[in-house]
Amino acid sequence: MESGSRERQPAVAGLSEAELLARIFPRLAMGSAHTEATLLGPGDDAAVLAVPDGRTVISIDTQVEDQDFRLAWANGYRTTGYDVGWKAAAQNLSDINAMGASATSMVVSLTLPPDTPVSWVEDLADGLIAGIRELGAGRCSVAGGDLGRGREISVTVAVLGTLDGGAAVLRSGAQPGDVLALAGTAGHAAAGLALLESDVPVDRLNPEQRVFLELQCRPRPPLSAGPAARAAGASAMLDISDGLVRDGRRLAAASQVAVDLDPEQLARLASVLQPAAELLRADAREWVLSGGEDHGLLATFPPGIQLPPGFTAIGSVQALGINEVPGVRIAGRSADTGGWDHFAH
Amino acid sequence: MESGSRERQPAVAGLSEAELLARIFPRLAMGSAHTEATLLGPGDDAAVLAVPDGRTVISIDTQVEDQDFRLAWANGYRTTGYDVGWKAAAQNLSDINAMGASATSMVVSLTLPPDTPVSWVEDLADGLIAGIRELGAGRCSVAGGDLGRGREISVTVAVLGTLDGGAAVLRSGAQPGDVLALAGTAGHAAAGLALLESDVPVDRLNPEQRVFLELQCRPRPPLSAGPAARAAGASAMLDISDGLVRDGRRLAAASQVAVDLDPEQLARLASVLQPAAELLRADAREWVLSGGEDHGLLATFPPGIQLPPGFTAIGSVQALGINEVPGVRIAGRSADTGGWDHFAH
Numbered sequence: 001m002e003s004g005s006r007e008r009q010p011a012v013a014g015l016s017e018a019e020l021l022a023r024i025f026p027r028l029a030m031g032s033a034h035t036e037a038t039l040l041g042p043g044d045d046a047a048v049l050a051v052p053d054g055r056t057v058i059s060i061d062t063q064v065e066d067q068d069f070r071l072a073w074a075n076g077y078r079t080t081g082y083d084v085g086w087k088a089a090a091q092n093l094s095d096i097n098a099m100g101a102s103a104t105s106m107v108v109s110l111t112l113p114p115d116t117p118v119s120w121v122e123d124l125a126d127g128l129i130a131g132i133r134e135l136g137a138g139r140c141s142v143a144g145g146d147l148g149r150g151r152e153i154s155v156t157v158a159v160l161g162t163l164d165g166g167a168a169v170l171r172s173g174a175q176p177g178d179v180l181a182l183a184g185t186a187g188h189a190a191a192g193l194a195l196l197e198s199d200v201p202v203d204r205l206n207p208e209q210r211v212f213l214e215l216q217c218r219p220r221p222p223l224s225a226g227p228a229a230r231a232a233g234a235s236a237m238l239d240i241s242d243g244l245v246r247d248g249r250r251l252a253a254a255s256q257v258a259v260d261l262d263p264e265q266l267a268r269l270a271s272v273l274q275p276a277a278e279l280l281r282a283d284a285r286e287w288v289l290s291g292g293e294d295h296g297l298l299a300t301f302p303p304g305i306q307l308p309p310g311f312t313a314i315g316s317v318q319a320l321g322i323n324e325v326p327g328v329r330i331a332g333r334s335a336d337t338g339g340w341d342h343f344a345h
Numbered sequence: 346m347e348s349g350s351r352e353r354q355p356a357v358a359g360l361s362e363a364e365l366l367a368r369i370f371p372r373l374a375m376g377s378a379h380t381e382a383t384l385l386g387p388g389d390d391a392a393v394l395a396v397p398d399g400r401t402v403i404s405i406d407t408q409v410e411d412q413d414f415r416l417a418w419a420n421g422y423r424t425t426g427y428d429v430g431w432k433a434a435a436q437n438l439s440d441i442n443a444m445g446a447s448a449t450s451m452v453v454s455l456t457l458p459p460d461t462p463v464s465w466v467e468d469l470a471d472g473l474i475a476g477i478r479e480l481g482a483g484r485c486s487v488a489g490g491d492l493g494r495g496r497e498i499s500v501t502v503a504v505l506g507t508l509d510g511g512a513a514v515l516r517s518g519a520q521p522g523d524v525l526a527l528a529g530t531a532g533h534a535a536a537g538l539a540l541l542e543s544d545v546p547v548d549r550l551n552p553e554q555r556v557f558l559e560l561q562c563r564p565r566p567p568l569s570a571g572p573a574a575r576a577a578g579a580s581a582m583l584d585i586s587d588g589l590v591r592d593g594r595r596l597a598a599a600s601q602v603a604v605d606l607d608p609e610q611l612a613r614l615a616s617v618l619q620p621a622a623e624l625l626r627a628d629a630r631e632w633v634l635s636g637g638e639d640h641g642l643l644a645t646f647p648p649g650i651q652l653p654p655g656f657t658a659i660g661s662v663q664a665l666g667i668n669e670v671p672g673v674r675i676a677g678r679s680a681d682t683g684g685w686d687h688f689a690h
Binding site: 039040043044045046047048049050051052053054055056057058059060061062064066067068094095096098099101105107108109111143144145146148149150151152154156158160161163168170171238239254 | 384385388389390391392393394395396397398399400401402403404405406407409411412413439440441443444446450452453454456488489490491493494495496497499501503505506508513515516583584599
């Protein structure tokens with residue numbers, strides 16, 4: 001969206017809440033036609049969802065303008081409503097995936113400045129549904145939502161999922177001797193962020209470089225990997241949203257172990273990022289270690305288990321030494337890269 | 346909170362996300378000690394909730410600074426974190442109540458400017474839990490949440506509820522001949538809003554007037570009334586969040602009927618508001634008809650059913666005349682008061 005465009009197009013302030021909902025609901029309902037979870041959809045005080053498993057997994061996440069995305073980036077890229085909708089879907093679906101569950105329903109709360117173009121909001125609804133579909137969350141539909149005004153665009157999604165009778169994969173189950181494995185990419189979204197914040201115009205990027213930018217704006221979490229890891233017997237798992245080291249440290253702390261990364265695997269992951277790293281004279285290995293937002297999965301598997309499709313071994317789980325605090329090692333030595341924190345940065 | 350106080354107290358920017366969560370979680374857990382719904386609480390990628398009924402009711406709602414509340418009001422009242430937490434709980438619990446359900450779980454997403462005092466956020470957590478408890482949602486606990494930065498304070502709650510094996514009470518089931526009934530108050534929160542926006546200093550209000558202001562800041566939805574209405578056989582029900590006429594019109598439209606309000610009952614409801622109306626030279630009846638945010642319940646019952654505790658008959662459901670559109674009447678004549686719309690006002 002161009003910064004001047006809010007004035008030129010019909011804005012949400014010109015519609016009543018009911019009129020705006022009437023523009024959005026048909027787009028969202030397109031995604032829910034083939035699901036069974038919604039017993040009562042939008043239009044009443046609340047929705048009613050089927051939970052045949054007797055348990056539901058639930059997560060909530062908010063994306064805010066200028067914090068989680070910028071409408072206009074330094075390199076000239078304009079974030080679309082479609083991007084924001086897709087990213088909201090992807091981030092939330094990833095949290096369900098990380099428990100070994102499959103998403104069944106979403107409810108969405110949108111806060112919009114009055115001058116937001118109606119077309120931008122329609123685009124957001126389209127991106128949300130496209131994210132759900134194209135990422136493979138075919139059982140998930142949008143069951144309801146809420147609209148309100150604010151000074152900045154804010155999108156909150158609460159997402160529910162099912163374990164289909166299985167046990168959730170927690171962060172706390174890793175054991176010394178387990179294999180550490182990664183599903184999805186690491187550092188691609190960080191490379192994309194660096195490109196967006198660079199002075200290299202977006203139209204000067206080659207396709208190899210542009211793919212990182214697109215992954216930052218429209219992340220692609222590996223949604224089949226979570227339930228597959230659960231079925232295969234993963235001992236621990238979490239979503240890499242704040243970087244391999246930072247999230248690895250969380251898994252280590254919850255399991256009271258050390259997580260050891262294999263430098264050869266880190267080099268392999270970094271080499272994929274060279275087209276962006278060379279352009280920006282950046283450190284690809286730093287992106288791999290501290291870049292979040294790819295929403296890959298970091299999981300541990302007992303030794304001898306065949307890794308499910310999508311996972312690659314990148315290290316191992318080790319026992320803590322005497323007086324050692326849980327953390328991340330690289331080839332046995334402590335790794336102290338930060339990663340993202342919402343407040344302290 | 347005083348406008349200058351953000352600088353003087355420790356602010357959230359001084360804490361990491363983990364440190365801030367460590368300040369909030371213990372306060373929220375105090376409210377969840379006696380519930381059975383949370384199988385896995387905060388700390389992993391998602392929570393896991395028990396849903397023994399096989400269905401869950403769900404709603405989501407966002408409160409934004411300067412839209413849904415002001416930190417400082419014209420009459421000198423300062424909105425506390427406690428107020429904002431309470432109101433977030435109350436509004437969301439009311440949506441579950443309006444389906445005839447009982448709330449079981451909440452997840453909360455907080456967006457905070459970096460200069461927000463830590464004590465204000467702790468106060469918000471306390472208000473949220475106090476609202477849940479004191480309003481009687483004893484089965485509801487906070488299962489998880491999310492923290493992030495923004496330019497304005499924003500609180501989103503997604504709430505789940507159970508019908509305990511019963512059928513949800515929809516907006517669409519009212520039949521001509523049904524009794525129209527109200528649980529809770531009408532217009533009190535509107536009177537409170539008018540007081541907050543007036544030039545009458547808060548310390549000049551007498552206790553009778555002050556109660557309206559407190560209801561605007563800390564609404565008291567009648568949470569036992571929703572499940573009681575379902576059990577009694579209510580044919581339709583909704584939460585009055587945007588005013589008696591506007592929400593009555595929604596019930597009428599969903600049920601394809603006319604809703605007729607009894608002028609004597611309206612006069613009775615208005616008379617309670619006189620202590621505020623006389624002070625402000627305002628029209629108490631207008632507050633009754635168009636004031637939202639009390640979060641009372643408007644319900645319809647088949648004739649001959651004894652109204653459950655908390656409900657008072659305030660009118661009747663009538664058949665539409667030829668070419669008549671569904672709507673609200675007062676003693677048979679069309680009522681055309683607006684009520685609140687988030688965008689068109």
